[in-house]
Amino acid sequence: MREEDLVHAETYRDRVSSVTNKGKRNWVYALKPSGRWYNYRKYIAYAYLAVFFVMPFIKVNNLPFMMINLPEGKFILFSKIFWPQDFFIFAIAMVTLIVFVVLFTVVFGRLFCGWVCPQTVLLEFVFRPIEWLIEGSPAQQKKLNASKWTTEKIIKRFTKHFVYLLISFTIAHTFLAYVLGIDEVVAIIKEPLEEHVGLLTGLIFFTLVFYSVFAFIREIVCSTICPYGRLQGVMFDKDTMQISYDYKRGEPRGKFKKNTERLEGDCIGCMKCVHVCPAGIDIRDGIQMECVGCTACIDACDEVMESVNLKKGLIRFASENEISTGKKFHFNTRMKAYTILLGVLTIFMAILIGTRKSVDTYITRVKGQLYQEVGTDKISNLFDAKIINKTNEEIPISLRLEEIPGEVRVVGMNQVILKKEALNELTFFLDIPKTYITERSSKIKIGVYRGEEKIQTIKTKFLGPFN
Ligand code: SF4
C-alpha cells in the first residue's frame, strides 16, 4: 500500500467529510446519479412529496386526514380525532415507532435516511435538481463558485436562492397546515397580516431554517445534527445490511486496461462512486457515519462494472459478515427478539385503536352529597358526568340504569345532546326503588345510549341508608 493510502486509512475517520483538514467547509459537488436504484428512489420520492404536499387538503367526513395540533393537544389521524385522554395510544405508538426504527436500523442500516427521510428527499429531489437546472453540472457549479461576481453569477445565485426561499416558505406553510388544518391556514392568509404577527414570525423563522438547511447546511444535518444519524453507530452490528464495498473482490485496485488479463482486484479506481456521493465520502474506506444509504454509489459502480465487462455488485447492499465470510445474510437472535417485540406492540396498538371509543364518559357522585329519600319508596343520589364527544358531529344520548329498575333525571335538560369535539358536563339524579338498595354502598352500572345502541357502560357506586 502506498504511504499516502496508509495515512488516509489511519486518519480518514478523524474528521467528518464536510470539513477540510484546515477546518473549512468541504462543499460537496455530487454528480447526478442514474441507474436502477436511483429510479426506484425517484418514484418513492415523487410519491412521498405528492403525499406530503397534498395530505393537508384531504378530508374525510369533513375532518382533515392528518392534523397534529400540539398547542391545543388535538391530534387527527386517519380522520379520527385523538384527545389528550387518548395520550396512552400515542405513547404506545411512539414506543412501537422507536422499536420499529431500531429494528429497521439493525437490519437495514441507514436505508431510511437515504430513501424516506424528508431531509434527503427534499434535498436530493427538489433543491439539488433546482441547483443543477440553474447553475449547471457540479463542475460548472464549482467553476461558478470560484469565479468573480459577474452579472451571470449574480443572476444565477439570486434566482437559485429566491426559488429556494419560495420553496422553503411553501414547506413552512405545509407544516403549518398539518398543525392548524388547511382551512385555518387559508383563513389566516386572507386576513390582514397584523392580526397574525406571531404566526407570521414563526413562519418566517421556519422558512429561514428550511432555507439554511437546504441551501447551506445540507449533509451536515445527517452526519452531525440529526440524533437518529448519531445514534446509528450503536445499533449496527456485523449482520446489519449496509451499502458496502466488497474489498475482498475489489482490492488491490488497478486501472482498467483493455484486452489485458486483469491481475488486480475489480476496482478500477475510477472514483465514480466518490463523485456521485452526496455525503462526500469514499465508500471504499469502509462503513462511515456520513453514509446515508442512498445507493447512488451502487448505481455508479454497477455502470462502471458493466462498461468494463466485470460482474456488477462490487458495491452492494450487504452486511460486513457477508463481505468478509461470503456467507449470506441471516436473521440473528437480536433481530428475532426485536421482531417479536414489534409484533406484540403492533397487535396491542391495533387493539387500542380498534377499541377506542368516540364517546368517553366519566361519572362520579357529587362530592359532599350522601343520599336523599324521594317519596316513600325511592332513594336518590346526585351524580356528575363528564362526557367527551371526540367526533365532529353532535350526538344525542341518554343515560339508563342497567340490570335493576331506576330513573335518571338530568338537571336542566330533557334531551342530552353532546356538543361536537367537546367536553360535555352534566349533573343528574338517579332514583332507585328502596327495595333494590340493600347495602350502604351498592355497585351499579349506568349505560350510555345513542338511540337504542349502547355505546358505553360505566360502573359506579350508589349510596343508601344501610350500614
Ligand atoms: S457512500 Fe454511497 S450510499 Fe453512502 S451516501 Fe455515499 S453514495 Fe450514498
Ligand code: SF4
Ligand atoms: S465506482 Fe467502482 S470501480 Fe470505480 S472506484 Fe468506485 S468501487 Fe472502484
